[in-house]
Amino acid sequence: MHPTDLLPWHSPLWDTLQPARRAQRMPHALLLSGVRGMGKLQFAQRLIWALLCEQPDADGVPCEHCKACHLLHADTHPDFLNLTPEAEGKAIKVDQIRALQGFTSLTANYGRHHVILLHPAEAMNVNAANSLLKLLEEPPPDTLLILLSHQPQALLPTIRSRCQQLDFNRPDLQVSRAWLMAQLPDASAHPDLLLNLQAQAPLAALRMASQMQQRRQAFEAWQALLDRRQDPLEVAAIWLELGCANSLEWLLSWTMDLLRYHSTQDANTLQNTDLQATLCSVSWRFRPRLLFSLLQEQQQHRQLLLRSTSVKPQSLLEDVALSWLEKIT
Ligand SMILES: [Zn+2]
Known part of the structure; x- marks a missing residue:
């Protein structure tokens, strides 16, 4: 451009x-x-x-x-x-x-x-x-x-x-979709999913397209953590490797979807449509109250990461991983 x-x-x-x-x-x-x-x-x-x-x-x-x-x-x-x-x-x-x-x-x-x-x-x-x-x-x-x-x-x-x-209001979906498809190098990319993940903001959706592989890796590590197949400190190290800020954003988005599914019991309300089946089944392993506190903790971590110069991304992500393990049933 x-x-x-x-x-x-x-x-x-x-x-x-x-x-x-x-x-x-x-x-x-x-x-x-x-x-x-x-x-x-x-x-x-x-x-x-x-x-x-x-x-x-x-x-x-x-x-x-x-x-x-x-x-x-x-x-x-x-x-x-x-x-x-x-x-x-x-x-x-x-x-x-x-x-x-x-x-x-x-x-x-x-x-x-x-x-x-x-x-x-x-x-x-x-x-x-x-x-x-x-x-x-x-x-x-x-x-x-x-x-x-x-x-x-x-x-x-x-x-x-x-x-x-x-x-600058969100454009019509047809306008965003057509523009995004013209920008995406890969014909197999899913413009509607990308737009959904980024609140229908087209340039953010385009940036997201280049991160889908990392997001998938972060998600697999998160699943391994919840199934107790992988040590929380190892999972934190994977998230750190994928980018602390990005990993936190993705975790926040999945947490929101878990809460959405709890309150609506309608899989169509989820934003992460490609991860729908897993998110719906994971949702029942948490009480909504604990999901809310995970959401708040992660939002605070995000603020801290932005505002503070003394925060250590590795220990921040370790806290996040341990907190997920504490709250799962
Ligand atoms: Zn000129």
């Missing part, structure tokens, strides 16, 4: 912005919101190119030849600033927001605009958010601030209200 490709479900949102872009009357701030995997970043990149290219066409497609396009390709355009946490999962700090004032007070070098992309916006800590609010209250001229958020409800309402919000 080229950074300026428009994804099929983006067209309506893109079209709403074009009159203002052509008239050079863009709002000061945009908030692109929606669950992960909807392509918000891709949309923002297309918009940045459309705004900074010297000769975009009427629909905002960049020329690819001008100086601005070359600088964007090389990721060195001086009028564009990409603001993210210093490490994934960490906070955006107040110093990073304060630095924006210096950036916007410069004269734009090549185009008419400064463009700032800040993501994910919910990563701003309290001081950073308050500092950004001040900037939004007195927006610098000829500057567009693009905020991306997977959890817009976590932002200050006063920040939200000062942005024009674009909601």
Whole structure:
């Protein structure tokens, strides 16, 4: 995918912005919101190119030849600033927001605009958010601030209200399925299953496609653990090898399905449709109350893994494996 490709479900949102872009009357701030995997970043990149290219066409497609396009390709355009946490999962700090004032007070070098992309916006800590609010209250001229958020409800309402919000809703299944099938190299992949596993977010489903083999290995290790065929520490080591964060996500998803089956007794409500038969039979080996506590524990572990620098993935996964063994009957 080229950074300026428009994804099929983006067209309506893109079209709403074009009159203002052509008239050079863009709002000061945009908030692109929606669950992960909807392509918000891709949309923002297309918009940045459309705004900074010297000769975009009427629909905002960049020329690819001008100086601005070359600088964007090389990721060195001086009028564009990409603001993210210093490490994934960490906070955006107040110093990073304060630095924006210096950036916007410069004269734009090549185009008419400064463009700032800040993501994910919910990563701003309290001081950073308050500092950004001040900037939004007195927006610098000829500057567009693009905020991306997977959890817009976590932002200050006063920040939200000062942005024009674009909601990236889940596309129709036919649209997602057709797009996903065109992207998948393997004709035997199951687009509906992938979409189900990723809450119908197409880009997340595409990423999932490359992890299905690992997910299967993690699942087999989990089954061996529950059947007491494999030592919990060995199982934890397998999960670690497959990726701590991914393994936790998969375990959370299976736990949710076990709970779903307990409450509905309808296999069709499960998200992991390829693992349906096993999940349904495993479900009865747990009391719902204990499944809830497993769910909570694993959610806490996920938070810890994201937020804390001192957490040791191996011992975290060992705790998880032991907890499953404790609670099974
Ligand atoms: Zn250009």
